[in-house]
Amino acid sequence: MNRFWGFVVKEFLHIFRDYRTLLILFGMPAVQLILFGYVVTNEIKDARIAILDQSKDETTRKITEKITSSGYFRLDRNLHTYSEIEEAFKEGDIKLVIVFESNFTRKLERERQAHVQLIGDASDPNTANILVNYATGILNNYLRTRNAEAIPLQILPETRMMYNKELKGVFMFVPGLMAMLLMLISALMTSISITKEKELGTMELLLASPLRPMQIVVGKVFPYVFLAFINACIIILLGNIVFGVPVRGSVTLLLFENFLFISMALSLGVLISCLTNSQQLAMMISLVALMLPTILLSGFIFPVENMPKVLQWLCHIMPPMYFITIIKSIMLKGNGLFYIWKETLILVGFTLFFILLSVKKFKIRLA
Amino acid sequence: MAISVDVRNLSKNYGEVEALKDLTFSVSKGELFGFIGPDGAGKTTLFRILTTLLLADSGTASVEDLDVVKAYKQIRRIIGYMPGRFSLYQDLSVEENLRFFATIFGTTIEENYDLVKEIYSQIEPFKTRKAGKLSGGMKQKLALSCALIHKPVVLFLDEPTTGVDAVSRQEFWEMLQRLKSQGITIIVSTPYMDEATLCDRVALIQNGRIMQISRPAEVVSTFPLGLFSVSSADVYRLLHDLQKLPKEHSVFAFGQVVHLSYREDELTRDDVIDFLKEKGHEEVTVEEIKPNIEDCFMELMQKE
Known part of the structure; x- marks a missing residue:
């Protein structure tokens, strides 16, 4: 077995040993989706x-x-x-x-x-x-x-709600939820798992071994690509089966965009762990600096167009906004890459930027 | 004899604090070299510089003729390192830990089993147990196995016996002797003075400075003063009173007795007995003894 795969195997062992976290990771999409789909709704019935x-x-x-x-x-x-x-x-x-x-x-x-x-x-x-x-x-x-005949002039508006005929709130929540959960799993979990090695002192041993920094980082990230990807599929499937959220565009494209966003969030997680030395700090940064903007500044719950100008600018430097736009476009409108290449390119840019910065900041020594 | 580890004028500061001051020493191939000194003496910093984990501010260091800064990648292939803190994966089993460290060094347990057999066979019955659930002595054996599994040329052990029971400590040093006989260069640090006698050579280190490097026997034989072991019914008061002896001397508590070092031309046994009787001590005994490593260390610290 070569070094890298040995490292990946070890990472998977860590993940499967910690079955509580695993349960939360896979239970969360279902619970969140059902919560958002049924509870957080502004549709009126009865x-x-x-x-x-x-x-x-x-x-x-x-x-x-x-x-x-x-x-x-x-x-x-x-x-x-x-x-x-x-x-x-x-x-x-x-x-x-x-x-x-x-x-x-x-x-x-x-x-x-x-x-x-x-x-x-x-x-x-x-x-x-x-x-x-x-x-x-x-x-x-x-x-x-x-008074059908009595009134001489009438303007009869006939409204038709495209892409979401019944104005279902859950159509909006599925893309947002995907952005939120993928961000959470990818960025939070990787940053915690790397800083954990620093805290326990095992990073010292890894650094004093022939493992290359790239092998350590990629080995850490690798298992979470899988977990996040599985989660994305769970959300899409649940959304479709339980709430009837359609996937009108290409499934391959949808999965590819998911993969891209996961990579972006993972490189962000690596960057966070390069800059911090404790799990607690990594968690705080991931939760406060990533989760809140993902929920509030992405068009997930509040439309970006209604925000003050300054906040709109902020939204534009948050990757989740582009991801949500892409996902809505593919799932609800059935658009192809032609309509979303700009957003896709921006996500690629974010990913490269975070990877480059992480490689620059990764320490080959302890200090 | 060929040199394994060579250090020249090494210094390292953490802000205002000088962790290492102008260290120079060398370790021969196949030598068991000990660093003896209290906590905070700079032992861990030195080990981290030698294992390429920290950069020194000035000076040079090489391991097997490889520079610790320029050739850090090559060094990381040939050294075994056991950090001061237990640093294995607590959620992985004994066997999984060992297998992991074998893999990242590009080898397998089976390939180098002979090397770790003697140590690993003692914990092998517990190989499915999680590392976090092992006792202190077993953890340390596992950590040593992990540091050895890739057949390192040089082994760095940072305080391997701290927090380990006396029996395990003794076993551990016996293992080190056996590893040494296989030609592995071993550099070990410890705060326990009694372990120093088990090394080929020891460096006494204090406040980031090496005070003396010599063979353990030499350390003891070069002790320049006379030494009494003094006891009485009231040890606490004894230490207190002895400090008031009018002649030049130094005292420190050594378990239930007090060690008193003195200039042989200035003080005699009778002087001490008389002085203590005058102070009202009972059951006074004063014995001339041979100094051990700790006495020498204390004496060197006094000089500083």
């Missing part, structure tokens, strides 16, 4: 509402019916007086109260206008906003069908 209907005539009944059958709302209770409204909000999970004024149908027919009051629970402003918009939409829709 929001509880209350209705204060002071007319109880044909029109209000029809509107109520339309609202409750839309799938977005579920009628929790009927109210009878204004004073009950606040109580309903305080007491329960009521998100929206719809109030019809009295003599609704008559007013609508004679005065050509009638009033509906929508009262949202703005302690959660986003949800309140969305609910009010949905309800308004349903009201307008009803009005249009009722």
Whole structure:
């Protein structure tokens, strides 16, 4: 067995011995994906509402019916007086109260206008906003069908949401999650495993042996390429099977881009371990300096375009942003390399830069 | 005799602290050479420079005619190194550790089994046990096996017996003698003075300076003073009182007795007995003894 493979075998032994870490590494993608897919969502389903209907005539009944059958709302209770409204909000999970004024149908027919009051629970402003918009939409829709001939001019917007018809949040989370987990495994695990050798003093023995620095570094990184790659596949598969996130583009290209990003994160991990001497410091740097930007400054959760200019510049020097753009492009739009060569090239650049810097900073001696 | 390790005017500073000051010495091929000195004397720094792990500030050093700076790659192929701290993989088994170190030196356990047989056979019954779960003596045997498995020309052992029980220490030195007989140059450091007599030559090192290099017997025979071993019922007070003796002398506690070195023309046994009786000590004994290495070391330290 040659030196390098002997070293790789030893690394695999370390990894398999530490089965708890291994369990976390492979359990994490599943748990995270399910958490992000089901829990962290801004889709609205079955929001509880209350209705204060002071007319109880044909029109209000029809509107109520339309609202409750839309799938977005579920009628929790009927109210009878204004004073009950606040109580309903305080007491329960009521998100929206719809109030019809009295003599609704008559007013609508004679005065050509009638009033509906929508009262949202703005302690959660986003949800309140969305609910009010949905309800308004349903009201307008009803009005249009009722007066189909009476109104001479109409503009009817027909929206179509490309690439993610149902506006599923999980379509956004899968690429982001991939960036996050690959970064975590690759950068964090390698930087810890190298600094661990320094802390335990075994690096001293490795350096005093004929192993070349390149063999040590590549040998350390090698097993994690596998682990990270397997994880990437788990995320793609789970996303597809459980949440129906498609892979519309080339799978080969997708895997290649994953491989590229993993290499980038690994070289970053090596760089971190070249600059630090303790596992704790390596972990802090990897978590704070890598994880937070990956989550916040990559378009994973918050769109880059909405950020202040300074933060946007910051985003542009963070590799995850390019990776997420690439992954979305391949998975959701089905684009080929032609559309993402720029981002790919940037990732290649990052990788080379980190490798070069690590080689420069790697110490062939203890100090 | 051919030179194995040659050091000329070696100095090394850590910021303000001078770790090594102008060291010059050489070790012959096949010699068992010991560095004796207290913690912080600079032994580990010296070992790291010789094993190409640190750079000296000035001076030169060579191992088997290879310069430690320029030819570090070649040196790393031919040396065996056992650092002061137990530095093996605790989560790997005994056998896996040994196999790993054999592999990275481009050899196999089977190929050089003869070399480590005597040491390794003692821990072989536990070869599936994790290295982290071994006792101190077994860890040290494993570490030595790992340092030896590639048949090194020069072996560097930095405080190999620190924290090891007396029986294991003795066994360990017997192993070193056997390795020496196979022609391996061994450079070993230790804070234990009694181990010095087991070396061919010893260097007494203190504060980064070599105070004396000689054969253990010579170290003892060149002791310039007389030496008494003094005891009484109250050892603590004894040390205290002896320091007040009017003549030039030095004392230090040596287990349950006090060693008192003196100029032979200035002090006699009776002087000491009388002095102690005057101070009210009981069960006083004063014996003329031959100095051991530690006495010599203490004396050299006093001179500094």
